Amino acid sequence: MLILLFAVALGSWHAAAAEYDDCDANFIAFVGASAYQFSPYAPGPLGTVRLYSVLSYQRAAALGERGDVRWKLEIRSPQGSIVREAEGAGRLEESGQVLAEFLWDGKDQQGRIVPEGIYTYTFRAYFLADSHGKRFEKLEELASAPMVEEAMASTDEVVVNYTLPDTVAQQIRVSALATNCEVQQNVPLEAGFPYNFYYxxxxxxxxxxxxxxxxxxxxxxxxxxxxxxxxxxxxxxxxxxxxxxxxxxxxxxxxxxxxx
Known part of the structure; x- marks a missing residue:
């Protein structure tokens, strides 16, 4: 009887530890950029833009699932055609987050400077839990696996503007840096709870x-x-x-x- 009660209590403890908010629990690709517009002709870092995505899977973190994440970035022209692609990989651990990032220099896949205009970028990501006991070396193999989970993809825009003054470009970077939040920056008020309350x-x-x-x-x-x-x-x-x-x-x- 004591063993049974202990088992029930232990099961209840695990259920409580695995609580999470359903609204934010799915595998999601949040996107951002170091600037909303840039000129590839600008000097130094101003001539590039950092595109990134926070791949967040809070349900997996709450349930203790770990696994491989592979991501793909697609940059499309104003007409909708893909001009640049990039891929990467990471590990989803206890934080439930993986950071994907790419430094775009305004060039297409063939190394040519793209025309001015509004370009869209999309991060796609796939997660495979270690519990499935399988590993895939290529993104295409992972994406087509029946047990894989695909993130809800997000799309945003970045403007290629060759007449952008360097002083304005620098101001844009400072403003974007002040409002970017890629990871939780404050210690949680409650240990083990990955959110804070702000009043x-x-x-x-x-x-x-x-x-x-x-x-x-x-x-x-x-x-x-x-x-x-x-x-x-x-x-x-x-x-x-x-x-x-x-x-x-x-x-x-x-x-x-x-x-x-």
């Missing part, structure tokens, strides 16, 4: 319209421009007093012109 608001107003009122003077309606606090003061309050992670100030646009 804030996506709806508030400052004295640029009808907000920015002291809490003692807050009511359901205030005259526009009558508030005490501008957007900078609102952000300071959110960051230093309220202890929030983010805060969005969005004004009533029909009030802005007359409020300041």
């Amino acid at each position: 804030g608001s996506t709806h508030s107003h400052s004295n640029f319209s009808d907000g920015g009122q002291p809490t003692t003077n807050c009511s359901s309606g205030n005259a526009y421009g009558s508030g005490t606090f501008n957007p900078a003061a609102v952000f300071d309050f959110a960051r230093y007093s309220a202890g929030l992670d983010y805060w969005v100030v969005n004004e009533h646009n029909h009030l802005i012109n007359d409020s300041v």
